[in-house]
Amino acid sequence: MTHSPLAQRQTAFMDQVLDEAAALPDGWGENHADGIKVYRGNYRSALMDALASTFERTAKYVGGGPFARVAAHHAITQPPSSWTIDDAGAGFDQSCAHVFGENPEVAELAWLEWAMLGLATAPDTASLDGAGFTAATAAFGDDDWSQLRLVFQPRAASRVIGNDLTAIWNALGSDAAEWPNFALQEEAGCLVWREGERPTFIMVSAEEARTFAQMQDGTSYGDACVTLAGDGADEAAINDAAMRAGAMLGRWLNEGLIAALH
């Protein structure tokens, strides 16, 4: 750790920028206070502009005042540390969950926007299409299927959700001034990926979102089927789980979520 005079000055200066209540260093006068005020303003406006730009729909959903409140909370609890201001939005869904605890759809919407931002700049990757998949698995035996692991599009994301994100997204793209209740009767899932250059998402079952997350973490197709079947499953339940897993696999292939087999 560096404790040179310059390092000390920079740490103290950063404290001044981040904290309005910080006392001025010894020997600083009114001119310095005026200058610090400008740097504080620049810091805040850069951060607020970045968050408002990344979470445009979330801002529209909650309104300007509440969005400023959650942005300020986020700036205080998770001040930026990365070289790119785009990273300032990391964990913003958690800030939304904290500030809008009564409205869990806000955190889910913020999560979706954050996932879509990440996908917008993800590496360009070709998707495995149905023909490619068929060719790659043509000679598969039972063991090969069981050991099959999938490589998904970089930064594709999934989440179990309690609100209709498709309806929220569409409502926010319309001229509607008031929002209905978007809560779902039962939990669902959301998959986010990129179609060409355009980030996109669909709602799926919660089970599918969980399975996607497991396989993204390296779970094999066989183990995913076992998890879907549940403990002590009989043959019928195992067959049913295999059918459901096959349907998921088919959807992921058709939507272009799978980049390769592993």
Next chain:
Amino acid sequence: MTDPMNKIPPFDGFGLGLRRTHYDDFLNNDVPVDFVEIISENYMIEGGRQMRILEEVRAKHPVIIHGVSMSIGSAGGLDQDYLAKLKQLEQRIDPLWVSDHLCWTRTSAHNSHDLLPLPLTQEALGVVCDNIDNAQDALGRPMLFENPSSYLTFPEDELTEWEFLTEMTRRTGCYLLLDVNNIYVSSRNHGFSADDYLGGLPLDRVRQIHLAGHDPATAERSLIIDTHDREVCDEVWALYVKALAMLPSPVATMIERDDKIPPLLELLKELDRARGLASATREQVSA
């Protein structure tokens, strides 16, 4: 210090920043600029539409990579992940040159995403020069550094900003990006002479000039603020002409606009004014 054989030749041209609102203009038209400048951090990414557009624009125009987050004045040294990503971009784009600012933006814990002022001390000069050596070695090419706008000075200052920049270029072999608006803003904020500033710089190291608008002082606020949100004012144009007359070789001139960005045609008109002034100044100097 960078190999002195590794020089940046002068580039005589007029350009604009590549901003999202003008993507279609650049993709679909033959925009009359000699180069475009990009904000490095916006393109230190892995893929997607933004990168594809940059590569298409690069196929039409020379590109300058201009950063805001290198934090060349950080006492803790440079972020190696940042340098690696900047190097990737540099290799992908093959720019005219890579530039950043004489400032610092981060400590080990936080990043301000603003160009914070350095105490103008011998210690800071040593830190800046070590960091520039590190950056130039990593990139394998000399860089340009821009004089910042500032809103306070430090009691411990030992050098003027132009003395600092002069010694910085001498020790590291780096070049200068002269922001004429920043000279104007800081000279007004701190009460020094812009003429002294220009006269004190190693002008043979200048390869580019930035021109931009600022928010003037008000009854409530004595400080002028560098905002890049409006046209270049007459005082800054006058300082631009003065700088051009003093420079020993042609430089690249760019109009910066980062907020309240107008239609491209408006910026091109402003750029034409720079072209006209440069041409007239050159004629006067050679007469």
